[in-house]
Amino acid sequence: xxxxxSSNPAMLRRQAARLxxxxxxxxxxxxxxxxxxxxxxxxxxxxxxxxxxxxxxxPHPNVVxxxxxxxxxxxxxxxxxxxxxxxxxxxxVFDKRTPDDVLAIGEFTPSYCFSPCIxxxxxxxxxxxxxxxxxxxxxxxxxxxxxYVQLGMEGRGIREALLSDGGERPEVSYAYLTRGRxxxxxxxxxxxxxxSQILVHRLEDLALAPEPVMRSVxxxxxxxxxxxxxxxxxxxxxxxPTASDSELHxxxxxxxxxxxxxxxxxxxxRTDDW
Numbered sequence: 263x264x265x266x267x268s269s270n271p272a273m274l275r276r277q278a279a280r281l282x283x284x285x286x287x288x289x290x291x292x293x294x295x296x297x298x299x300x301x302x303x304x305x306x307x308x309x310x311x312x313x314x315x316x317x318x319x320x321p322h323p324n325v326v327x328x329x330x331x332x333x334x335x336x337x338x339x340x341x342x343x344x345x346x347x348x349x350x351x352x353x354x355v356f357d358k359r360t361p362d363d364v365l366a367i368g369e370f371t372p373s374y375c376f377s378p379c380i381x382x383x384x385x386x387x388x389x390x391x392x393x394x395x396x397x398x399x400x401x402x403x404x405x406x407x408x409x410y411v412q413l414g415m416e417g418r419g420i421r422e423a424l425l426s427d428g429g430e431r432p433e434v435s436y437a438y439l440t441r442g443r444x445x446x447x448x449x450x451x452x453x454x455x456x457x458s459q460i461l462v463h464r465l466e467d468l469a470l471a472p473e474p475v476m477r478s479v480x481x482x483x484x485x486x487x488x489x490x491x492x493x494x495x496x497x498x499x500x501x502x503p504t505a506s507d508s509e510l511h512x513x514x515x516x517x518x519x520x521x522x523x524x525x526x527x528x529x530x531x532r533t534d535d536w
Contacts, residue, residue: 294354295327297364298518299346302391302483303383304368304452306375309405310395313497314412316370318476324365324485328352332371336379336386366483375447384454391483392451397520398536399442400514406438407499409469423512442518444524462531469495480498 277428304312335349353367374383375394383390396402403424416423416436427439440446451460461482468475472493480487508516515536522533 267456270297281391282370292459294356296351296353297355297361297367299350299387300328300353300367300369300390302366302371302393304370304373304393305379305383305446306372306394306447307396307402308372309402309409309499310372311468311495312370312372312395313392314468314495315479316494317393317496318472318488318491319368319479321491322366322480322485322488323359324363325363325483326353326355326367328369329354329433333369334371335369336374336382344386346386365485368483375451377450380454381451386488388455389459391459392455392461393479393482394444394448394460395465395468396449396525396531397446399444399518400511400536402442403438403514404507404510405499406436406441408499410436412501412507416522422432422515424510439517444531445521445528448525448529462529464531466535495524510526 304315306312313331316327318413320327329352333349333352351511360525368511372395374380378444383392404420407416407420407423417446423436424438427437429432448462450461463478476488476491476493518536521535525531526533
């Protein structure tokens with residue numbers, strides 16, 4: 263059954279605007295070209311500054327990023343693995359850059375730091391470079407919870423949600439506690455990739471001193487240093503603390519303490535200020 267065309271002027275303007283955007287998008291795609299699949303992945307973690315890292319690298323003239331920040335390819339949430347043709351088509355160059363200009367191709371999905379994603383990444387490209395962002399796991403878990411509440415994805419109270427975790431499949435679940443056991447994720451990465459292909463940074467350091475952190479990232483990716491980038495924080499959570507936060511913080515700090523110690527002992531990541 264066909265619908266009669268709308269006679270509402272505002273509706274007609276919105277429909278025309280959507281059609282114009284769709285036509286423009288298809289035209290841009292036809293005029294673009296793909297440099298191939300990614301050479302580096304930002305694999306974690308959720309609410310650890312990956313959005314800021316993405317925005318800092320996005321304008322780099324020698325970097326091409328995916329059409330979406332999170333393509334979710336290796337955890338097969340959105341698309342069937344191993345459809346590499348679809349995946350590699352998501353990296354496009356729309357300007358006048360040539361293949362010689364493209365030195366790094368990247369994607370940012372902060373749930374790739376778990377199994378089976380790491381194994382799939384290795385199967386796809388054993389020379390892939392992996393970047394991992396970490397932060398105080400107590401702050402990370404609470405920030406993730408409030409983000410999901412604001413998105414309408416979490417209806418439980420904060421204590422019930424965080425302390426029950428539910429991380430049987432952390433690559434596709436909330437896994438509030440599991441995601442903060444960083445040493446497990448980094449250990450998995452080292453089981454498949456050499457040290458020279460893994461870089462770990464803390465959100466706290468990126469926030470306080472972004473220039474040296476980003477210099478480390480560009481050196482790791484073998485691209486020129488960033489120029490004229492405004493290092494402002496992106497996608498910062500905004501939520502009010504509750505009266506029960508102090509007790510929950512204490513419980514979470516006790517839970518994460520041995521995991522933080524292992525992160526420092528095994529990989530030299532500072533955790534004394536967590």
